[in-house]
Amino acid sequence: MHTWQINAFTVQDPSGFLSSTLIEEFSGSAEEAKERLHAHARNFKGDASKVKRRRIFSDGDRALRVAIDDKWRKFETVLQLSELIFDSATEEEAG
Numbered sequence: 001m002h003t004w005q006i007n008a009f010t011v012q013d014p015s016g017f018l019s020s021t022l023i024e025e026f027s028g029s030a031e032e033a034k035e036r037l038h039a040h041a042r043n044f045k046g047d048a049s050k051v052k053r054r055r056i057f058s059d060g061d062r063a064l065r066v067a068i069d070d071k072w073r074k075f076e077t078v079l080q081l082s083e084l085i086f087d088s089a090t091e092e093e094a095g
Helices: 030-043 088-094
Strands: 002-012 017-028 051-058 063-070 074-083
Touching (some): 017 030, 030 051, 030 063
Antiparallel strands (some): 063 074
16 A cells, blocks of 8 residues: 545635645555545535536646636646655654
């Protein structure tokens, strides 16, 4: 089993400020991780008060761009899947 994180990156208009939010951290296979990424994309609403339209664009195996139109505005968020490849705490425990 591998450790995975799903993060959301959203550009806040008009300032262009990029915010990052940890959505979930979990253990599982690569296939399970991709399924969870897609499930989060299908249900993601961010700061939308009411989602009128949701479009999901693939950007490779580990990133999805979610474009949301709500009642007052439109915004996009990238959901990114990352695999833990190093943890110094684990290394120290093993040594």
